Amino acid sequence: MRKAKPAEKTFKLYEEKGLCLLVNPVGAKWWCFKYAYLGKEKLLSLGVYPQISLAKAHKRHDCARAGDKGCIPLRSQKSGQS
Numbered sequence: 281m282r283k284a285k286p287a288e289k290t291f292k293l294y295e296e297k298g299l300c301l302l303v304n305p306v307g308a309k310w311w312c313f314k315y316a317y318l319g320k321e322k323l324l325s326l327g328v329y330p331q332i333s334l335a336k337a338h339k340r341h342d343c344a345r346a347g348d349k350g351c352i353p354l355r356s357q358k359s360g361q362s
Contacts, residue, residue, distance in 0.1 A: 284309060299341040301329060311337040313344045 284293055286307040292300040298314045302323075311326040326332060326340040 295334075295337075295341075297341070297345065299326075299337060311340070313341050315344075 284301065284303045286303060286305050288305060290302060290304045292302055292312075292314075294300045300312055300314055301309055302312055303309050309329040311329060311332055313324040313326055315322055315324070324344055326337050326344070329337075332340070
């Protein structure tokens, strides 16, 4: 994950079962869970790399796959607060 270098476009490095690391052109990296809902691809952010380690990303990914809404801290889009 450390060796992932930025490219011209944002790209995904897949880990397993929908867990991936998004790398944008600026070099920012974040963990996400790719899943399908009503036939559309969705991404759930699991945290920023390196603040969230691979092990912690796996735990959050497992919680998200199980449908546990309390395991991933979510921020309100409107208020900007947790």
